[in-house]
Amino acid sequence: MLRPERMTRTLIVGPREKLASTIETLHAMKLLHVIDHHGEDETFRIGKPLSKASELSESLVKVRSIMNILAVKEPPKETEQVKLEALRQKILTLELNISEEDGTRKKIEGLLSDLTRRVEELRPFATLGLPLDIYRGYDSIAALVGRIPRAEATIAGAIPDAEVFQAGNVVAVFIAKGRAEPASDTLSRIGFSQIDIPKEGGDPKAMLAQTQADEAKWRARLEEVQGRLEKLRERYAGFVVAAQEALEVEVEKAEAPLRFAVSDHSFVIDGWVPATQAKDVVSRLSLLDVHAEASPPPKGHDPEEPPVLLNNPRPARPFEFLIHLYSTPSYHELDPTVFLGIAFPFFFGFMIGDVGYGALFVLFGAIALFKLPKDSVFRRLLLVTGVGGLWALALGLFIFGEAFGMPFHAPPGHPEELSWATFGVNIPLEGLIHKTFDIDDMMYLSILFAALHLGAGFLIGFANEIRQSKKHAIAKLGWFLCLFGIFTLLTYALRWNEIALWVWEVPLGWFPRTIEPLGLSGVLGVTIPLLSLLLILGAFLGFAESVIAPIEVAGLLANIMSYTRLAGIGVGKAAIAGAFNGLIIEDLIFTGDIGYLILGIVLLVLAQLVVFLLAWISAGIQAIRLNYVEAFIKFYKGNGTRFRPFGVRTKQEV
Amino acid sequence: MAVAEMAAISAAITMAATGIATAWAEKVVGGATVGAMAEKPELFGRGLILMVLPETIVVFGLVIAIQLLAIAAKGP
Numbered sequence: 170m171l172r173p174e175r176m177t178r179t180l181i182v183g184p185r186e187k188l189a190s191t192i193e194t195l196h197a198m199k200l201l202h203v204i205d206h207h208g209e210d211e212t213f214r215i216g217k218p219l220s221k222a223s224e225l226s227e228s229l230v231k232v233r234s235i236m237n238i239l240a241v242k243e244p245p246k247e248t249e250q251v252k253l254e255a256l257r258q259k260i261l262t263l264e265l266n267i268s269e270e271d272g273t274r275k276k277i278e279g280l281l282s283d284l285t286r287r288v289e290e291l292r293p294f295a296t297l298g299l300p301l302d303i304y305r306g307y308d309s310i311a312a313l314v315g316r317i318p319r320a321e322a323t324i325a326g327a328i329p330d331a332e333v334f335q336a337g338n339v340v341a342v343f344i345a346k347g348r349a350e351p352a353s354d355t356l357s358r359i360g361f362s363q364i365d366i367p368k369e370g371g372d373p374k375a376m377l378a379q380t381q382a383d384e385a386k387w388r389a390r391l392e393e394v395q396g397r398l399e400k401l402r403e404r405y406a407g408f409v410v411a412a413q414e415a416l417e418v419e420v421e422k423a424e425a426p427l428r429f430a431v432s433d434h435s436f437v438i439d440g441w442v443p444a445t446q447a448k449d450v451v452s453r454l455s456l457l458d459v460h461a462e463a464s465p466p467p468k469g470h471d472p473e474e475p476p477v478l479l480n481n482p483r484p485a486r487p488f489e490f491l492i493h494l495y496s497t498p499s500y501h502e503l504d505p506t507v508f509l510g511i512a513f514p515f516f517f518g519f520m521i522g523d524v525g526y527g528a529l530f531v532l533f534g535a536i537a538l539f540k541l542p543k544d545s546v547f548r549r550l551l552l553v554t555g556v557g558g559l560w561a562l563a564l565g566l567f568i569f570g571e572a573f574g575m576p577f578h579a580p581p582g583h584p585e586e587l588s589w590a591t592f593g594v595n596i597p598l599e600g601l602i603h604k605t606f607d608i609d610d611m612m613y614l615s616i617l618f619a620a621l622h623l624g625a626g627f628l629i630g631f632a633n634e635i636r637q638s639k640k641h642a643i644a645k646l647g648w649f650l651c652l653f654g655i656f657t658l659l660t661y662a663l664r665w666n667e668i669a670l671w672v673w674e675v676p677l678g679w680f681p682r683t684i685e686p687l688g689l690s691g692v693l694g695v696t697i698p699l700l701s702l703l704l705i706l707g708a709f710l711g712f713a714e715s716v717i718a719p720i721e722v723a724g725l726l727a728n729i730m731s732y733t734r735l736a737g738i739g740v741g742k743a744a745i746a747g748a749f750n751g752l753i754i755e756d757l758i759f760t761g762d763i764g765y766l767i768l769g770i771v772l773l774v775l776a777q778l779v780v781f782l783l784a785w786i787s788a789g790i791q792a793i794r795l796n797y798v799e800a801f802i803k804f805y806k807g808n809g810t811r812f813r814p815f816g817v818r819t820k821q822e823v
Numbered sequence: 824m825a826v827a828e829m830a831a832i833s834a835a836i837t838m839a840a841t842g843i844a845t846a847w848a849e850k851v852v853g854g855a856t857v858g859a860m861a862e863k864p865e866l867f868g869r870g871l872i873l874m875v876l877p878e879t880i881v882v883f884g885l886v887i888a889i890q891l892l893a894i895a896a897k898g899p
Contacts, residue, residue, distance in 0.1 A: 494868035608889055727879070734882040794875040 171503050174812070175444040176202075176475035178466055179451075180437065183459035188436050189219060191459050192425050195438070196418075196816040200450055202441040202476045203815050206430040213437060216426030225423055228257055229416040231264050236409050238271045239402040251411045253419065260412065263405060270398055277391045284384040291380060293339040293364060294373035302370040304341070311349040313342040313356065315363040327359070328352050418818070425815065441475050441812070466500075475500045478812035485510040487552040495797055496807025502633045505805055509796050512622055513553065516792035518560020519618070520738040521784055522604070523746075525573035527565050529781060530558025554789055570600020573777055574746020580606050587751055604743040611736035613660075613669045619732035620656040622800055623725075624649060630804030640713040647710025648725070648803070654704025655726055661698050728799045734791050742784045749776035830895035834888040841884025848877035 179201065183191055195201050208215035293316065294301065304312040316338050317324070324333045324340050331344040331352060340361065344352050353363075367373075430437040442450050447463035454461040466475050477497050479489050481504065488510040498504050521527060534555015541548035570577040572589065577596040579588045580603040589596060602610045627649040634642035657680055663669040673680075681700045708725075711718030753776060757769030856870035 495872070496868070609893075612886070612889070727883075730886060731879050731882060733886050734878070737882055737885045790871070790875055791878070794872070794878070797872045798876060 171507065172480070173498060173500055173504055173809070174478040174480040176441040176466060176478075176500070176812075177444045177447045177463040178473075178475070179440055179442045179447060179461060179463045181440075181454060181459060181461045182435065182437050183454075183457070184435055185431065185433075187457055187459050188216075188426060188429075188431075190457055191436075191438070191454065192219075192422050194453060194457060196422050196425075198450060198453065199814045199816040200442050200446050201438070201815050202812050203425075203428050204439045204441070204473060205428045206437075206439065208430070210430065212432045213430035214432070216429045216431035216436060218426055219423040222420065222423035224257070225416060225420045228260050229413070229420055231260050232409060232413045232416060235260070235264060235267055235405075236413065238267055239398065239406065239409065241402060241406045241409055251408065251415050253415060256412055256415065259408070263409075267398070267401060270394055270401070274391065274394045274398065277387055277394065281384065281387050281391065284380055284387065287380050288377065288384060290365075290367060291373050291377040294367065295377040296336045296339050297334055297341055298336070298374065299334065299341065300370070300372055301367055304366045309346050310343055311346045312366065313340075313344070313349065313353060313361075313363060314366055315340060315356070315361050317356075318360040324356070324359075324361075327355055421818075440815070443478060443812075474810065476812040477809040479504055479506060481506045481510075487549050487556075488513065490546075490549050491553065491793060491796075493811070495801060496805075497809040497811050499806055499809040501637070502806055503629055505629070505801065508625065508629065508800075510556075512625075512796055512800070513792050514557040515560050516618070516735060516795055517554060517557030517788050518562075518564055519614075519735055520742065520788040520791065521557070521561035522564045522569040522739055523571050523574065523743075523784075524562055524565035526781055526784055527558045527561030527563075530554050530785070531562060532558075534558060550789075554785060557788070557792070566598060568601050569604060569743075570596075570598055571604070571743065573750070574743060574780060575750050576600055576603060582606075587747075587754060604740050605747060608736065608740055609663075609666045610668055611739055612733055613663055613666050615732045615735040616656070616659055616663075616729060617668075617672065618735060619729040619799075620652060622732070622795070623652055623728060623803060626800040626803035627652060633804055633806075644711045644714040644718065645804070647707040647713075650704045650707030650710075651722060652725060652729075654701045654707065655722075655729060657704070658697060658701040659729070661701065731799055732795060734795070738787055738791055742780065742788070745783070746777070746780045749773070749780065827895045830891045834891040834895065837884050837888045837891065838881075841881045845877045845881040848880065849874060852877065 181191065181195075181201075206213070206215055293314070297314075304314065317340055319338065324335060324342065328342060328344065330348070331342050333343075334341040340356075342352065342356070353361075369376075426436070430439070442463060444463075444465065451461045451463055477500050479492070479498070481489060485506050488506050491509060491513070492498065492504070492506050518527065521530070533551050537548045537551035537555065541551070565571050576586065576588045577594075577598055577600060578590045579586045580600070583606065602614075604611060627645050631642050631645040631649070634645055657677060660669050660673050660677060664673045680698070682698060705722060708719045708722045711721065750773070753769050753773045757765045757772065760766075852873050856866075856874055859866050860870055
């Protein structure tokens, strides 16, 4: 469970005529992760696709083009069952129908855009109302037609010795050719923009009416064609989607030889099979008279690293996607899913620490578990926060004594605080830690969790390295000691806090309390336990790793302090919720006015929703970050290849 | 000015400055991350990690602010 599934290297050898049936069997079994052959061998070249491949890919291209024309995007609720033999004929007929309609549609669309342009061109001339022949055919007169920005501006006075026609913001100026240029300058100063005069003659009003009538006619035709295409989509969407799926599978099979080594008479398929199923694969293939041989990977670093198939108990599986999001583990290291699966929900729950929100997270998690499709990202997200919600529920009930940002009972010494008891809801549980008043408790707990989390990380790192390199393993151990040293030091320094004192007295009761070595008590006015100091020097075991490793002690301290975000978010969330509750309940709901009461309840629900969403996002991101950034870099390498067996269709992962 | 007031103002400055610093750093990282993700959507995981790295600044600010507030509450 802590390691990825063991793999065996499997070599499949057979005569070429068995290739098709072998592919069929392997595709159905979905157990072989193929290692692509690169064809660097004289005898064994890269195989050629099966003979049916080109026909199948052609059909697939056609289906995709049909999907495109029909704009089929979402898979319809019911997809049809398709038979491969009849598929090609049906696709060809459909393509013929559709491409004819599509051609008509494109033609009409082209025509319509021409007509629209023509209408725009004629419209200003139709407003002016002059016959088009009037604008040309003069020896000494030039015609300037154009628009001006404001209809109320009058042109007539601006240009002397010219005849001006104006209708709204369209202007036609007739002027002697010699004076056309200065006139045009004057015009452009008031924002005149010239338009071209249509080539043909005639009455522009009549021409405009004719063009508009044509446009309307063609638009009606376009709608007709679109209606027909719409009907075709309704009728064939199911078929097209099913056909595409079936063809994609067939094309994958037909093109599989491109990944194999093939000689004139035989083929070789190289790949990885999960060790537990290797026997099964070998025996199934021997039924086809094809030889298969499985052997475990050689010890040490193989240039061909086996692919990684995570193998976790069911409850940990929803967390696997968070591991792949970071990086797939390498085959030779421990799978950190269980580590993350314990730490992430706990941190999330600690930051939320509220019965009400916790219950909501659990509820959403349960809905996701039963209602959402298995491969949906939302389902996995809601599931992992749902598990976190369980912790939030438990901690909120027994440690923080809080629901929806309101404590069960007013904290001791602060009777003015709102609590559930104010409303007569008496919950027989007393919060042990009150977030907004016991910040130091929250801080110390964060440091304690940091030590446990990072300590576990170093130990996993030690287990990973011990088989690879003793030097690195010793360095990990050194860091573990250093972490312990820093932790004892912090606990000693913070023992004015009750929890820290308890940790110092009870679990760390055995820890040597010598703080006056050689009579050097209080050098620089500071007292520190001697052993803590010595343990921190454990970082120098990191010399084995790198000379500058010991400098990282400060980095480790920063990592530990980074966990105080657990306290920060927890307190922050409680403070925001408390502020909303206080303001709305005391100033609106308690006024006794019915209008304010209703307004207050609406606002309260909205405010709680905001706090809930904020908590979800910030606690979720911070909890995953503590694992990714602080803990994983202590031990986790990743960079493995995911196990993708031949025959399993890969979907785009987030 | 009394120590308590100074400590309270210092806490406010600490929170504001570290908050701004974090926001500025995340702006830079976030812009680059979104750009990278447009090219390679599978970088989402790495991008998220880089994106939340600067939040440590404001967390440290919070720790220091809480210490300062303790001084403000107790006096020197």
